[in-house]
Structure formats: C-alpha cells, structure tokens
Amino acid sequence: MKRSFHPTGPGFEEDPAPRAFSEAALTPVYELNAVFLDLLTTLARDSSRQAWAWEAALQPELSRLTSAARARIARCPVCLVDAGFQDERRWTSPASDGGVPASATTLEVPLARSVELTQMTVMLAWSIARTRTEAACIIFGMSPQCARLVANLSVHRIPVLAERNAPHVRPAWADDPQIWRHLLNPSAAVPPSRLPPLHVRAMQRQLAEVALATSASHPFHQPCR
Numbered sequence: 001m002k003r004s005f006h007p008t009g010p011g012f013e014e015d016p017a018p019r020a021f022s023e024a025a026l027t028p029v030y031e032l033n034a035v036f037l038d039l040l041t042t043l044a045r046d047s048s049r050q051a052w053a054w055e056a057a058l059q060p061e062l063s064r065l066t067s068a069a070r071a072r073i074a075r076c077p078v079c080l081v082d083a084g085f086q087d088e089r090r091w092t093s094p095a096s097d098g099g100v101p102a103s104a105t106t107l108e109v110p111l112a113r114s115v116e117l118t119q120m121t122v123m124l125a126w127s128i129a130r131t132r133t134e135a136a137c138i139i140f141g142m143s144p145q146c147a148r149l150v151a152n153l154s155v156h157r158i159p160v161l162a163e164r165n166a167p168h169v170r171p172a173w174a175d176d177p178q179i180w181r182h183l184l185n186p187s188a189a190v191p192p193s194r195l196p197p198l199h200v201r202a203m204q205r206q207l208a209e210v211a212l213a214t215s216a217s218h219p220f221h222q223p224c225r
C-alpha cells in the first residue's frame with residue numbers, strides 16, 4: 001500500500017504494481033497466447049507439411065489439444081511467444097536481421113503468419129513496457145534494457161522491427177520441451193502436492209530467465225514512484 005492524499009483528506013490506495021497482473025490487465029496476454037496455441041495446433045494437425053524439430057517433439061500433444069485445453073493453457077500469465085526480447089541487438093541495430101541465426105526451435109510457418117504474430121507480440125509488449133516496465137520484463141522475458149528500448153519505439157518503427165524479427169520468432173522456453181509437455185499434458189506432471197500449479201511454474205521459469213538477462217544487461221533501477 002502507498003500513502004496518497006486526496007482533496008477530501010489523506011487516505012490510502014492500493015499500490016498500482018499488482019494491477020499489472022490483474023485479470024483485466026492480463027486479458028490481452030491470454031488472447032495472444034490463444035492465437036499462438038491455435039496456430040501451433042493447426043500446424044501439428046497438418047500432415048502435408050514436415051514438422052520442425054521442436055514441433056516434432058511435441059506433435060502428439062499439440063495435435064490432440066482441444067479448444068478447452070487451449071483456453072486453459074492460454075491463461076498462463078506470461079507470453080508463450082518468444083519474439084527475441086532478450087537480445088537487445090534485434091531492437092537497435094539496422095543490420096541485426098542478418099546476425100540472428102536460425103535454429104531448430106524457430107517457428108516454421110509462412111512469413112505472413114509469422115509477421116502477423118510478431119507484430120501482435122511486439123505491439124502488446126510495447127504497450128505494457130510504456131506503462132509497466134517491470135511487468136513487461138516478467139511477461140515477455142525481456143531484459144530491463146530491452147524493455148526500455150521497446151518502450152521508446154515509435155509507432156512507425158514497430159511494423160519494421162516486427163517484420164525483421166518475424167523469421168526468428170519461436171515458442172517460449174523452446175530449448176526446454178519438458179516445460180511445454182507439462183503445460184500440454186498436466187496429468188503427466190508431478191502430483192500437485194509436490195509442485196506449485198503449472199502457470200506458477202511457468203512464471204517462475206520466466207523470472208529465472210529475466211534474472212539471467214538482467215545480469216547480462218545494464219543495471220536496472222527501480223523508477224521513483
């Protein structure tokens with residue numbers, strides 16, 4: 001709680017930080033996650049195409065996802081799309097598009113679809129980073145420096161950078177398929193008495209990655225309130 005003063009007299013109001021993770025604040029994140037999960041499910045069910053490495057490892061689980069399961073997973077309080085916010089070069093250097101190597105975890109979809117997905121991700125990250133820097137770091141796995149870079153983007157630069165980075169977009173935690181196995185098939189997880197809920201574990205993993213990115217970036221000072 002923080003002290004605030006109103007014309008009618010002193011009082012207390014709730015610290016605004018928790019509101020960054022309220023149901024209303026996270027609804028756009030849930031919607032983006034739902035779009036991404038629908039795309040992953042559609043790709044996994046398409047037998048006419050060859051799955052890329054990450055998808056192949058999880059294809060049985062992805063192809064069986066029901067709409068109800070996708071809705072449940074989409075409510076993960078962090079973004080399930082990795083747009084490369086831990087790599088500050090992608091959001092600064094004009095030549096950075098040539099310096100990001102493709103990997104076995106890169107999302108292999110038609111360019112127009114990946115551009116659309118990346119634009120939605122970047123626009124949402126931009127809107128959150130401009131008002132809740134710390135929340136953007138947690139939700140999108142951003143380094144603090146990258147959160148500042150994204151927050152300072154001009155509107156006309158967002159489509160340009162989104163298109164540049166679209167070929168490299170991938171699922172969050174793509175290097176650790178086990179996290180996704182637990183998200184996609186919670187019945188295979190360790191009993192609830194042993195571990196916190198899956199969405200909590202997802203946020204814990206995101207926080208760990210933010211901590212690593214923070215240690216490799218410039219010091220991040222809490223803004224004055």
